[in-house]
Amino acid sequence: MVEGLVSRRSLLGAGAGLIAAMGLTPAAAQVPGGSPRAGGAVIGDVRVERIGSYDAARFTTIGEDELRDFMSITTQPGGYVGRFPAARFGVTLYRVTYPSVIPELGNRPVMASGLVAVPDGAGAELPMVSYQHGTVFDRSYVPSQPENSTETRLALLAFAAQGYVVIGADYFGRGSSDLPDSYLVKASTQQATYDMLRAARQVLAALGITPGPLFLSGWSQGGWATMALLQKLESLGEPVAAAGVASGPMDISLLINRWLNNPQPVDASYLPAAVAMQIEAKAYYNQMPGIDAVAIEPAYLEVARAFYAGDIDYWDFAKRTPSTLADFIRQEFRDTIAAGQGAYWTLLDASEVYRWRRKTPVRSWYGGKDEVTPPDLAKLPALAASITGGARFEALDAGDEADHRGIYVYALLAQKPWFDSLLGTSGQTRP
Numbered sequence: 001m002v003e004g005l006v007s008r009r010s011l012l013g014a015g016a017g018l019i020a021a022m023g024l025t026p027a028a029a030q031v032p033g034g035s036p037r038a039g040g041a042v043i044g045d046v047r048v049e050r051i052g053s054y055d056a057a058r059f060t061t062i063g064e065d066e067l068r069d070f071m072s073i074t075t076q077p078g079g080y081v082g083r084f085p086a087a088r089f090g091v092t093l094y095r096v097t098y099p100s101v102i103p104e105l106g107n108r109p110v111m112a113s114g115l116v117a118v119p120d121g122a123g124a125e126l127p128m129v130s131y132q133h134g135t136v137f138d139r140s141y142v143p144s145q146p147e148n149s150t151e152t153r154l155a156l157l158a159f160a161a162q163g164y165v166v167i168g169a170d171y172f173g174r175g176s177s178d179l180p181d182s183y184l185v186k187a188s189t190q191q192a193t194y195d196m197l198r199a200a201r202q203v204l205a206a207l208g209i210t211p212g213p214l215f216l217s218g219w220s221q222g223g224w225a226t227m228a229l230l231q232k233l234e235s236l237g238e239p240v241a242a243a244g245v246a247s248g249p250m251d252i253s254l255l256i257n258r259w260l261n262n263p264q265p266v267d268a269s270y271l272p273a274a275v276a277m278q279i280e281a282k283a284y285y286n287q288m289p290g291i292d293a294v295a296i297e298p299a300y301l302e303v304a305r306a307f308y309a310g311d312i313d314y315w316d317f318a319k320r321t322p323s324t325l326a327d328f329i330r331q332e333f334r335d336t337i338a339a340g341q342g343a344y345w346t347l348l349d350a351s352e353v354y355r356w357r358r359k360t361p362v363r364s365w366y367g368g369k370d371e372v373t374p375p376d377l378a379k380l381p382a383l384a385a386s387i388t389g390g391a392r393f394e395a396l397d398a399g400d401e402a403d404h405r406g407i408y409v410y411a412l413l414a415q416k417p418w419f420d421s422l423l424g425t426s427g428q429t430r431p
Helices: 016-021 026-030 056-070 150-158 186-206 221-235 252-261 271-285 291-295 298-309 314-320 331-338 343-350 375-388 404-421
Strands: 041-043 046-054 091-102 108-119 125-132 165-169 210-219 242-246 362-366 393-397
Touching: 041 186, 046 056, 046 186, 056 150, 056 404, 091 186, 108 186, 125 150, 125 186, 125 221, 150 165, 150 404, 165 186, 186 210, 186 221, 210 221, 210 404, 221 242, 221 362, 242 404, 252 271, 252 331, 252 343, 252 375, 271 291, 271 298, 271 314, 271 343, 291 298, 291 331, 291 343, 298 314, 331 343, 362 375, 362 404, 375 393
Parallel strands: 125 165, 125 210, 210 242, 242 362, 362 393
Antiparallel strands: 041 046, 046 091, 091 108, 108 165
16 A cells, blocks of 8 residues: 555657657667756646656566565565566656646646556557555655656556556655645546656557556555546546456445544554644645644644645654554544544545446456455445446455565456457457
8 A cells, every 4th residue: 555665775659859858769769778968848738758668677676686675574474476478668757747637626737757668669559557556655656757656667567568568646745746645535536647647648548559458556545546547547437447446445435434442453544644644635726724733633633734735754754653553543523433423524425446347358366364444344345336326346355365565466467368358359259
């Protein structure tokens, strides 16, 4: 769920003019490991900059040394190392900056950022994965800055290195955005991810690439964001081939209620930071001034505000706050959540992303030692789908020993073959 808790390191179809404006040559754009010269161009209302490339050797390192580091604090250290298939393609990386709006604030115009990753020499029509990232406590641990995000690099290894275009929104308040974090704010998350898709399509058109079938994928917060985006796309009549979710908390009201009122020994020590960000995000985006003072113990209120504002980092926050929510959140506030009462709980309940009849097949992975998303919560949408009908929703077990990160890697390895199975030889999805 959270990047950076182990260590602090850890466009051809538009013609030669566009390529030159981006600091590229056709060879650099197509050859794996081509020169990562920085440049930029404006395509419609989207600014795009080539930020580098990954070749086969780099992907090998990602799938071995970097994956080993990523898994080092999990219940399965060393798990899955060497399990990813060898890269078939090098990948060119583009950072995009695109316009969007904040629905909760009267469609206030904003700029947002994200990543477009294009396999080199893979063809003129490519399937696309929109990847939604998990919780991060630093605005730089995002797709558009992949060197700061092991999570993103693993998604590129799983999909882009095998011939899928991969795109990823940073979300409002992350990446180049100067906004506060829009953490688990539904309409803003839908807007940021949808407009990222629109921006990516403009970039691909300029590169002479036709997007094939669209797939969605996400982990943790990104699993929730994946379902929120799917709901928006289906409401607009845009087809999605399939969606894969790893440890996705699709009912935020149940998740927060469980965290606050039914704590378990397995719970992650960073849950107070996640709840603080969520409460502060509701205060800003949903215009609930003072909700943080109602919810957070007075001794930690200013620390929470400083953390959300970016004035202190996670490590400082963790030193100055308790590791349990029972000590961080006021009892009266926990009681209102337990009773399903109050404006905050109403907003949480409206943030669910599974209680509609879907047209798109979904697979959701859970694990027995997940310290963030309880397995039963990850399985709940499958039960709901058995009632509402519609496209198939499968809840799949990543194993009794799988924790939050383990579920993510397990799901990545499982999603690619599933997505492949839905592609026909013409590049169109099978019925």
